[in-house]
Amino acid sequence: MAETMETPENRLKRLHMRSWRRGMKEMDLILGHFADDQLASLSPADLDLYERMLAENDQDLYLWVTARIGQDTQGVRDPASAMFAPLLDRIAGHAGERFAADR
Numbered sequence: 001m002a003e004t005m006e007t008p009e010n011r012l013k014r015l016h017m018r019s020w021r022r023g024m025k026e027m028d029l030i031l032g033h034f035a036d037d038q039l040a041s042l043s044p045a046d047l048d049l050y051e052r053m054l055a056e057n058d059q060d061l062y063l064w065v066t067a068r069i070g071q072d073t074q075g076v077r078d079p080a081s082a083m084f085a086p087l088l089d090r091i092a093g094h095a096g097e098r099f100a101a102d103r
Helices: 008-020 025-041 044-054 058-066 079-102
Strands: none
Touching: 008 025, 008 044, 025 044, 025 058, 025 079, 044 079, 058 079
């Protein structure tokens, strides 16, 4: 049986959908808006990391992201999130900008 390769466009659509349908409304809003605005600009390596991050538990992701919003991330030292740190910083920055704009 031949293996079907996913096109880059289909991968972006799939990741976008997974970003908006997390199971925890707060993460839907954080990751969904990030996906709307930033997903297409991620490098292939960052998309791989983003996809791995989406497999994480929503409660953990929420804590990892919100701990970074409005903070110097040098103080965030959660070993479980270390592999995702640059991506989490980018997501938190995006969420922080959206939050500030809504005020």
